[in-house]
Amino acid sequence: MAEEEKQYDFLTIEKKWQKFWESEKTFQAEDNSEKTKFYALDMFPYPSGAGLHIGHPEGYVASDILARYKRACGFNVLHPMGWDAFGLPAEQYAIKTGTHPSVTTKTNVDNFRRQIKSIGFAIDWQREINTTDPNYYQWTQWIFLKLFQRGLAYVAEKPVWWCPNLLAVLANEEVVDGKSEVGNHPVERRNLRQVVLRITAYAEKLLDGLDDLDWPDSTKRQQKAWIGRSEGAEVEFSIDNSTEKLTVYTTRPDTLFGATYMVVAPEHPLLTKLVVPEKADEVKTYVESAAKKSDLDRTDLAKDKSGVFTGSYCINPINGEKIPVWVADYVLISYGTGAIMAVPAHDERDHEFAEKFNIPIRRVITHPEGDEEKEKLPYSGLGSMVNSGAYDGLDTNSCKIQIIAELESKGTGKSAINYKLRDWIFSRQRYWGEPIPLVWVNRSDFEKAKSTSGIIQGLLPENEVTSEKDGETLYALPLPPSELPLQLPEVENYQPAGTGESPLATITDWLNIWFDLESGKSVSRTEPKPDGENWVSATRETNTMPQWAGSCWYHLRYLDPTNLKNLVDPKKEAYWGSPDFYIGGAEHAVLHLLYARFWHRFLYDEGILQNPEPYKKLFHQGLILGEDGNKMSKSVGNVVSPDVVIDAYGADSLRLFEMFLGPLEAVKPWSEKGIEGVHRFLRKIHRECLNNKKHFVAKETNQETLRLLHETILKVSDAIRDLRFNVAISQMMILANHLQKAQNFSLDTIKSLLQLLAPFAPHLAEEMWEKLGGTPSIVNHPWPQAREELLVSEKITIVYQVNGKLRGQAQFSKNVDKGTVISAAKADPKVQSFIEGKEIVKEIYVPGKLVNLAVKG
């Protein structure tokens, strides 16, 4: 019987406490609380069919430890979970099997929820959200309409990745090495009608906002590079024998005297006017071949530059020099003005091009240290100006300023700022996404909408949004909030239209509607036109939103997940604010985190939120690799499922080991043997807790035990705050090993250890806490406080070094003076053998730590 009781029956224990937490609502966050809030957020998962693998919980365990720790410290903690459930896999499964994506999604969510619950997180499940729930996505649509109203959404033909196999347009991030990320199919470029969000309008704000964020430096750097701000000038070149002007953007106006040719991108609007008749055929062939190349080909061939002379010349505004204009695909139409002045002496790309086509290379900057003649070109650094007329002798930076001033005074240039950031293509030609709540009408109905008083009138952007369809210009009208959510219609076939339109384009009774310009109501055109003069014929937008949309604002919905009137109640938003801790993979460093910042800042500018930034503190957990050191993947067959691990060792062992594996941010391999180690540790805790012969009720009497306990409290608390969970666990192991060896120990001691352990291994901690007479839940008991005065012992060990090498040590009372220690060190026989016959040049004493004798000879 005794034997049986000592078994660590983790499966029973874990189930028991998960039930307890659920029925007692232990982790329910309070909306009206006097307490300080703590909001821990995980990047919510896409519920795939494959279920959770061992990497998913890593971040969740980390945030859970913080959540439980903060709770024990008296905070009102919010730790929610939800599902980013729109996305391609469910849609592709639907195409294959005809199963509605919502069915697949529900199955997958149920499985993910079961798995996550089995790990025992302190999650407030009453706040669970799902981006595919119409009650959720109506607010995603609502935010879109706000963006539309403010002129931040428009429609344009955009070259996008088209995958003939998936029959879908792919986002850049879904294309890896010229293949689709899903399925690895070839992709090509195609111009398609897209809804676009004007994120570039927020470039400056998104850049500036980074400074105040407590984020990993590398992530901030990535966002900075992605936004890619540069300062320079726009310079206007007149075209010889033409009234047209060619404007270029350059970051190096100082090198203007070194411009020996110009380049326009193949797509440049002035190109046709620049080409002289003799060159027409050659240029036409070149432009056509460039158009056939994808961006990938164009960058792949970066090493081999190509281009054609147009036959035209520009006039350099600074010196009147005539310089030839070329067309070359190393200049991108999408950046700057799509044209450059080429300075081969001081730009690597221009240099390569000039060498290939024998264009003159003129140095205008000397290297500050260089022997001018021997110096290698291109040189892109700073120096002093030469061959630059009146600017000779100036340093690069002042030359920049003065040349811009001269151009400005002549009206042929001005300083300018450019960004690499492009507008965000926000539409997907797919079924399984949020429908975009716009309808399209003809010009006269649009004019009528503008002059019809009613709800629509007030929701129109300042500049109309138009789109060409079958030669006709259509005008976008928004649905009013009262018509949201615009739900996905049922379809029979999930296959995209194949024309580059989504499956929604094939559902004519959903697509074609009567639309009331006054109320924004709509009915299918399969019905008779309703009475009233403001009903017009319209078609719905058939694009759906990208998966990023739902995740742009989910951190807000957790604060108020069931609110039907507002995206979030302002009072709740004021209390909870933004997450105090946000954890997720570094793969989202740019896209998700930039898009979410954009939306959040926009909502802040709209006065809906109190704070401009969504995620003040961000952390990326490192990847967990397979036991073989490779990335876990089905094809390699090294995937470890949490279900299997929990079955064999329990959720507590899983949690503990994921944290013990190494630093949270590090990439580290899984190890089956390793989890046995932490499992043994838990068994040891279990055994020591139940070994009541060793327990006594009075305060801890063993000074060493007491000291070690408080050292452990201190170290574990610090380590949790610093997210150094592996170190925290090591320290608890040290204490557990000590208790195991001790004759006996106080109940206080072991109960304190259980409290420290509770955030890591909550089930076992609860069970043992209860067995030792504590009232559950353990998280409701205040976190132990370290008595630091106990950590200063009466006796200190001082180390003797000779020339920095350890040669002995001795114990002293803690108030010992320098002289005593140094003489003791010199008297030490071992130390003596190393200083004998040598001259002591220096005596170092680090109080309480060591003596170092520097000797010579």
Added chain:
RNA sequence: GCCCGAGUGGCGGAAUGGUAGACGCUGCGGACUUAAAAUCCGUUGCCAGUAAUGGCGUGAGGGUUCAAGUCCCUCCUCGGGCACCA
């Protein structure tokens, strides 16, 4: 090519400029057991030595310092990001 980050035993990893290798895994030896499992005890960086002990050791080389895994410079390897953005 450019910008980051990281290199510590057989392995995962610890170390406010101050005793390198905590803690865990593995291996080895032992206790308990009829035996095994579980548990416990000891040991485990390398070289020399029976041992005491000594020498060497944090990717390589140099430097700063009484003292360097830690700071500085150069280089190598690995990982991540960007990559014709003028």
